[in-house]
Amino acid sequence: MSWWSEVPLFLATAGLFLIPGLLVAWLSGVRGFPLFAFAPALTVTLVSVGAVLAPLAGLNWIVGVGLLTVVTAGIAFAVQRWRGDAVGRPARDWANTAALVFAVAVAFFLIGRRLLFVYGEPDAFSQTFDNVFHLNAIRYIMETGAASTFDVGRMAGNSYYPAAWHDMVALLVEFTSAGIPVAVNAVNFFSAAVVWPLGCIYLVRQLFGRSIVLTLLTGVLSAAFGNFPLLMLDHGVLNPNVLAIALLPVVFGAAINALGLSSEVHYSPTIRWLLLLAMIPGMTLSHPSTTMALLAMLVPAAFALAFRRTVTVPADVPAEGQGSRTRAAKLWPWVGVAAYIGAVAYLWTVARPLEAASTWVPIQSTGQAIGEAVSGTALGRPVTWTVFILTAAGLAFLFAQRGTRWIGAVYVVIAGFYVVVSSFPQEDLRMYLTGVWYNDSPRLAALIPVVAVPVAAYGGWKLLAWLAGLPLVAAGVDRIRHATFGKPAYGAVAVVAAVALVGASTYLTQKDNIRDAAESAQRSYLLTPESGLITTDELELLNRLDEEVPEDAVLTGNPWTGTSLAYALADRRTLQLHLLATYGDDVDIIYNHLRDASTDPEVCPAIESTSVDYVLDFGRQEVHGYDHGFVGLQNLEETGTVRLVDQAGDAKLYEITACK
Known part of the structure; x- marks a missing residue:
């Protein structure tokens, strides 16, 4: 089998991930880059929820997915006509569009080449314990037509198992007649090399706005961490986590947008909230622990929202009523924060696996864990110093500014979970905080890039802005600007600068950390006379x-x-x-x-x-x-x-x- 022969399968995978979601997002009034960022998350919801609802209506599960897609598209169109007035829709920006395409292409190449190295052959499969269940579950869906999360669990003797990833692979096999291992690799490849960078770029734009430099840095940095996606393809193998974590950046970005904390808000509140609510089920049915991570990440966002709502008096409050009404207006947001934290704390006690299944032990000291959390490494792998410097700089800039401290706090939340799981003693506190992830250090290490990519990209952006402000550099930039003749020449200089930025950042970030992760994952996919699972x-x-x-x-x-x-x-x-x-x-x-x-x-x-x-x-x-x-x-x-x-x-x- 050659990789070129699988290009049609990859195109089919792209169609599977994009077309249903694009339809719903388009009819919701979404345009431009968010259309493609949202589409995979919406598709996964349509497929996984359709698989759950179909047997309740006595339908074949694929028919159920198709029917749910049509119904959801109709609802999206109706809501858009009713409440879909666009807010502040930006003008077309060709330079930004070109940067987006370039950034996604670079990420696709950098991540994709690592994945091809890991797989070796298109039909390779992970020689690991968990893969027995994952591969058999796909065959089970195809044989029985039981694709619901509640039905797939029965194959393992459980009442529930998140089946969104298995549904996506089974659907691809049904439509293309591909072998199960090849389809698994195609779905994981698309999730890691397309869905993940799209989501990272969308998240960065929500946090920090539209910037060509930020976009380009995000594309490169999305491929700079061995923790994700490679670690999830090595440890386990945790295929559902690959899809769920790949979806997390775009869902978190949509949540920020819905809350009104985004740097660019283009749709009415109704549309923004409905889009968010439409994305969460797919991520949850991919792996619920990732939704729990989202809930934790939104705690700092809730504080930021409450602070913004209480620092000023609403303009529509009359002067004579500003006393008691202002106090009430400032109280209710904090009541909401307290209620949200209480709800999350309750879910933390019930939405978790059994304690008997959470047996993974601490692996290092707290100092080592903190170092790995900040540097974006895990499991004792080498530090990529450029990533470490950019992340540290990003955190410093975020905490130094009043309006962005909550973003730094989101990083602290996820990094804190990793520090706890990998270094705290096996006591009640560790079980409560990280039992959601089976007390398994690699699962939480894989979440760090979700927050590290935007923080490091922001750090790089701010450092470059500082560098450009130095007198000598600024003078050089002015000379270049005045030496060009018209827009075409200046545009050529901009293209050269963009390519240089991507080239330099790629060289500085594709180091031993990512290489070690790829080599370790590759060993899990090798088929030899002594392979651990199948020789x-x-x-x-x-x-x-x-x-x-x-x-x-x-x-x-x-x-x-x-x-x-x-x-x-x-x-x-x-x-x-x-x-x-x-x-x-x-x-x-x-x-x-x-x-x-x-x-x-x-x-x-x-x-x-x-x-x-x-x-x-x-x-x-x-x-x-x-x-x-x-x-x-x-x-x-x-x-x-x-x-x-x-x-x-x-x-x-x-x-x-x-x-x-």
């Missing part, structure tokens, strides 16, 4: 299953050795689709006593009950290096229980013959 021999055998095993057959095998991926990769049902799931006494009998079928009277009834026909034997190597037993599946040929059907190296396929 080259085992994949060769799986690729022949469609010729040797009937479509309705059921296979068993030690799922921890990768046999359960026969479902995702070969479209053959296995007894256990998720490594942590339990499937009852009959399955346990097969796992522990199949080899004793001739002497144990419980085995044949268990085989009949589960309809199992074949056994995949991938040896004793388990994905985490443990040994979970499964003694009933060992040395089967010696007991006469099975017949060898096929073999690739040490990987074997048996047919069960003992009970026939």
Whole structure:
């Protein structure tokens, strides 16, 4: 397989992410760059919510997604006609548009080349524990049509599992007939290399306004952190978090816009709030922990909004009534802040995984954690000093100015979570604050770039502005300006300056930190004779299953050795689709006593009950290096229980013959 052969699949992925959301956003009155920034978040909501609502209406889930898209588009058009008066819509700015396109293209190239290095091949897949569930869940959706977040959870023996990412991949496979691993890589690639930089640039424009320098710096810096997206493709693998975190910047930016804290507000309050509310469900159904991060990030924003509402007396309050009414006007915003904090504190106690699942331990000292939080690194990886300097400068500028301190506080909130999870002792405070993320340091490390990218971009912008103000530099700029002849020549100088800025910032930020993250992630995708989950021999055998095993057959095998991926990769049902799931006494009998079928009277009834026909034997190597037993599946040929059907190296396929 070549990467060029997958270009049509990438274009299909782009269409899947953009077209439904573009339709809704356009009919809402959104124009320009926000149209493309909003579209993926709106699409993910339409797909994931449509999948939840479809079975309630007795519809096929894909039909449900299409119907919800049409209905939502109609509502968007109606609301726009009713309440969609535009506010302060800016004139077209070709220089800014060119900078946007250039910035997104640079980010796409920088992130994309790292991802291609990580994948190696278009159909590569992560050789990690979590990927067993993720890949099988996609096949489960395609086979059963059960794409709801509440249905997908049942595959793992749970009542709920956020399924937006799985829905997007399944939809892409249904429309293109691509293999599941290739579609997974396409969705993750688009999320990381397109959705993420679009969201980062949109967020920076909401925080600091329209600036060509800021836009260009943001494009480069969105690709400068090993913490995201590469860490989420390495640790886990946490595919749903890739999509959820990629959506977080644009959703946070939309929240700032809705609250009226944005530097550019172009739509009526009704439209702004409805757009925000339409984006949050998709991000939540990608991974709810990211929505919890959003709620925490909005606490400083709530304080900033209350402060702005109370520093001045509303103009419509008569002078004689300014006493009591002014006091009331200044009180209610702070009541709202208190209520919001109370609601978030309550959600923090209930919207979290079980404590038994939050077992990750601290990994470093508090001093080290603070250093990593400010430098944008994690897990002891090298510091990119340019990123560290820009981030530190950005924080200094933000806290030095009265109107921007709340933005610095947002950084402190996310960085504080990382410091707590990675360095605080395993006590109640750590569990309360970071149990939402399973007390898992990499999950919180991946959130730092969401706030670090805008802060570092702002720091770079302010430093360049300071540099341009120095007498010697200012004189040089004036000479260049007066040496040019007309707008075309001045425009050429501007283009050269933009390219130089991007080139220099790229050189200074694409350092060991991002390289180490890419190399570590690549090791998770390598297919070798000793791969941790599926080896080259085992994949060769799986690729022949469609010729040797009937479509309705059921296979068993030690799922921890990768046999359960026969479902995702070969479209053959296995007894256990998720490594942590339990499937009852009959399955346990097969796992522990199949080899004793001739002497144990419980085995044949268990085989009949589960309809199992074949056994995949991938040896004793388990994905985490443990040994979970499964003694009933060992040395089967010696007991006469099975017949060898096929073999690739040490990987074997048996047919069960003992009970026939």
